[in-house]
Amino acid sequence: MLATMLYGPGDIRCEEVSEAKILHPTDAIIKLSASCICGSDLWPYRGANEVTAPMAMGHEYCGIVVEVGSAVKTVKPGQFVVGSFCLSDNTCPHCRFGFQSSCEQREFMTGAQAPYARVPLADGSLVATAELPSDDLIPSLLAVSDVLGTGWYAADAAGVTEGSTAVVVGDGAVGLMGVLAAKQMGAARIIAMSRHKSRQDLALEFGATDIVSERGEAGIARVKELTNGVGAESVLECVGMEESMSQAINCARPGGKIGFVGVPHGVTFDGQQLFFQQKSLLGGPAPVRRYLPYLMDLVLDREINPGKVFDLELPLADVAEGYRAMDERRAIKTLLRF
Amino acid sequence: MLATMLYGPGDIRCEEVSEAKILHPTDAIIKLSASCICGSDLWPYRGANEVTAPMAMGHEYCGIVVEVGSAVKTVKPGQFVVGSFCLSDNTCPHCRFGFQSSCEQREFMTGAQAPYARVPLADGSLVATAELPSDDLIPSLLAVSDVLGTGWYAADAAGVTEGSTAVVVGDGAVGLMGVLAAKQMGAARIIAMSRHKSRQDLALEFGATDIVSERGEAGIARVKELTNGVGAESVLECVGMEESMSQAINCARPGGKIGFVGVPHGVTFDGQQLFFQQKSLLGGPAPVRRYLPYLMDLVLDREINPGKVFDLELPLADVAEGYRAMDERRAIKTLLRF
Incomplete structure (x- = not known):
């Protein structure tokens, strides 16, 4: 065959x-x-x-x-x-x-x-x-x-609940499925980070309420702006790179949860930084x-x-x-x- | 004054x-x-x-x-x-x-x-x-x-619930309070890792059900043995050193939660390792x-x-x-x- x-x-x-x-x-x-x-x-x-x-x-x-x-x-x-x-x-x-x-x-x-x-x-x-x-x-x-299933796990690990605010980092297929999952789990606000028109459109169709096209510091600032300076309680990391992980952590509020499903490549965490950021992390296949x-x-x-x-x-x-x-x-x- | x-x-x-x-x-x-x-x-x-x-x-x-x-x-x-x-x-x-x-x-x-x-x-x-x-x-x-309050947060961040198994890494005052907290939260099994008789005694008084005096690989092996090879759903990291953090992560079962309250000194995490270990981390003051x-x-x-x-x-x-x-x-x- x-x-x-x-x-x-x-x-x-x-x-x-x-x-x-x-x-x-x-x-x-x-x-x-x-x-x-x-x-x-x-x-x-x-x-x-x-x-x-x-x-x-x-x-x-x-x-x-x-x-x-x-x-x-x-x-x-x-x-x-x-x-x-x-x-x-x-x-x-x-x-x-x-x-x-x-x-x-x-x-x-x-x-x-x-x-x-x-x-x-x-x-x-x-x-x-x-x-x-x-x-x-x-x-x-x-x-x-x-x-x-992977997008669903990202939302689950990020603790998305009825009425919550979720940020999805990554507009690949998994990120888009994360949007769909967050919608099904009842998130009231779903902020999709995407720079590509066709992916933005699909994110909106799957349930995104806001699109952030900026990246890095500007992207984080925009998410903060959309959340009254607070950040989101749930963030789905669907890429696996250093920059996307940093973006995910910084878009979450203290006590917020990050579900990471992009297999990390070149990502490390400093223990003391993670401690003072006070955010929950769960990833994996x-x-x-x-x-x-x-x-x-x-x-x-x-x-x-x-x-x-x-x-x-x-x-x-x-x-x-x-x-x-x-x-x-x-x-x-x-x-x-x- | x-x-x-x-x-x-x-x-x-x-x-x-x-x-x-x-x-x-x-x-x-x-x-x-x-x-x-x-x-x-x-x-x-x-x-x-x-x-x-x-x-x-x-x-x-x-x-x-x-x-x-x-x-x-x-x-x-x-x-x-x-x-x-x-x-x-x-x-x-x-x-x-x-x-x-x-x-x-x-x-x-x-x-x-x-x-x-x-x-x-x-x-x-x-x-x-x-x-x-x-x-x-x-x-x-x-x-x-x-x-x-810090031991309590460790148990809370580690998701201790009624009937669960908790491991406490660190027999300092915070670790001992972690034992007390886990007991109050209804843990059925509380494994305290301690090499010092007086601290072991206090851990038992506060509610520990098992004492593991081994450290490092031997300590992890002993915890696995006590948990049918599975590991614990909740681990309280109350030290903040590389060795204790590694011990904490390895004593937790996949899907288990680690609450870390020892301010990390010289601790780093590799993203891909953390991903495949599939354990939840939440720390902070x-x-x-x-x-x-x-x-x-x-x-x-x-x-x-x-x-x-x-x-x-x-x-x-x-x-x-x-x-x-x-x-x-x-x-x-x-x-x-x-």
């Missing part, structure tokens, strides 16, 4: 690989309904993470189960499933505590930018729908797998499995439409163009069809 | 200074019922913070109001009051949000290791009792001003003012006895010995009488 491989910075190839097959009794094989490219795929694509061997790309997935290992009990061939990009057994103490992304058996999904994929820990990672969903819901169900049933229901009930975040759709053969478009910020997020 | 001045590392003096007097209309003058030495006073005493000019020491206080400025409305001469070491107006947005220690007008109390002291922002910082308290309650009421009324009531109702943390009592004239005894860890905390 064809699959997406990264050979080195900028070198993404759609090439023939061996068929996906069961390796462990806890595996399932799914036929993907669609796949997509994640902002985090750009780290190795841009050379920010080292690539020492060809990498099978893709960790966002949904589709039809075609085969299960002998130990798999909760899903069966023919069912439509969505899974988390963090694979987990969903039974260990960390999973039961709601942090499936720190599961004792945690693995990260790979190889999902392909028509078929092996899903390890299938029982713990996959959630099936009652019936096959309508085709037009596929992009939104796929979004639940990572980008929406999102425990999407915790949110999967709820978010899938929101999509199936057509209460949210996260699939709108895909603004480019390509056949798998053109995956390299999908990476390029996202790298050059011509596309927010690329959907891949088979 | 006599007061305590620090001239440089190890050079603490009890010497004649001018009388405390009203400088601003929002000030009050109090006659202290007792004072004490704080673990944080040892930072400049040990040379870890630079001392460029003689410093008036002491920030923990309770006593009788003797004079108030023209703008003071909520306390009056003759009343017994306890105040927070962080002075605040208690009306600004940060105060109303419960983070009085980040008040827009915040000052830190000074000069309280003396028989009289000026308290700025008296209306916002002081809480009066209905009647004069019994003498034997003075040490416990004094403790509320900082050491108990304790918003003692938020807790004052509740904690004073607990003391007045004799439900808690935090004053037990004072294991050395000296006249003000011997304050230098009080510092030495704490520096050499011969005393946990020194009470000063006038």
Whole structure:
């Protein structure tokens, strides 16, 4: 079958690989309904993470189960499933505590930018729908797998509550999903920081009440101005760079919470500074499995439409163009069809 | 009057200074019922913070109001009051949000290791009792001003709840108060990390269920062993050094919370490490003012006895010995009488 491989910075190839097959009794094989490219795929694509061997790309997935290992009990061939990009057994103490992304058996999904994929820990990672969903819901169900789940975790870690004020730093796909999540959680004020018209428009559509196009000190000053000099109780950091993290911390009020989901690259914190800033920090890979049933229901009930975040759709053969478009910020997020 | 001045590392003096007097209309003058030495006073005493000019020491206080400025409305001469070491107006947005220690007008109390002291922002910082308290309650009421309030904040920031497991890193006075706080908040399991018999005994008296005397990797391993390999949901960091912070983070379970109240010295965090550890961090100077009324009531109702943390009592004239005894860890905390 064809699959997406990264050979080195900028070198993404759609090439023939061996068929996906069961390796462990806890595996399932799914036929993907669609796949997509994640902002985090750009780290190795841009050379920010080292690539020492060809990498099978893709960790966002949904589709039809075609085969299960002998130990798999909760899903069966023919069912439509969505899974988390963090694979987990969903039974260990960390999973039961709601942090499936720190599961004792945690693995990260790979190889999902392909028509078929092996899903390890299938029982713990996959959630099936009652019936096959309508085709037009596929992009939104796929979004639940990572980008929406991650934005949701950012809002959750930032403690967004009914009537609160939230700031979203980062107008990538995750940031936009953070806006949607904050809206669903009842935030009264959602300030999206974005310099790009198309992303601003999407942020407003997802529920942003204010757009701040300034960055750095000017951006912080603008957020302070919008919050009577106080800052926000919840800030979602959806980038992972030093500047965005500093912006996030400085937009939060003392006692406020920062949920950070952009994998930090080159970010450090000084303990004493963090102490006197008096802001709460929680980050990490999102425990999407915790949110999967709820978010899938929101999509199936057509209460949210996260699939709108895909603004480019390509056949798998053109995956390299999908990476390029996202790298050059011509596309927010690329959907891949088979 | 006599007061305590620090001239440089190890050079603490009890010497004649001018009388405390009203400088601003929002000030009050109090006659202290007792004072004490704080673990944080040892930072400049040990040379870890630079001392460029003689410093008036002491920030923990309770006593009788003797004079108030023209703008003071909520306390009056003759009343017994306890105040927070962080002075605040208690009306600004940060105060109303419960983070009085980040008040827009915040000052830190000074000069309280003396028989009289000026308290700025008296209306916002002081809480009066209905009647004069019994003498034997003075040490416990004094403790509320900082050491108990700070231990309480550590437990609060660490999210201690009914039935939870808490680890306390640091067996200084604040750590011991953290144990007391966790007990009051209903923790089912309180693991105190301490190598000193007298402190272990006090920790057990305040509610610790387990003592871990190992440190570093061995200490972390022991906590993991006591928690079925999982770690604790709440960890109170009450030291402020690199090693203790690392211990705190590693004793917490993924998704667990660390409340850090030891002022960090030489502590840094790597963003990516913090991300994958997936633990919540909240520190800062304790918003003692938020807790004052509740904690004073607990003391007045004799439900808690935090004053037990004072294991050395000296006249003000011997304050230098009080510092030495704490520096050499011969005393946990020194009470000063006038």
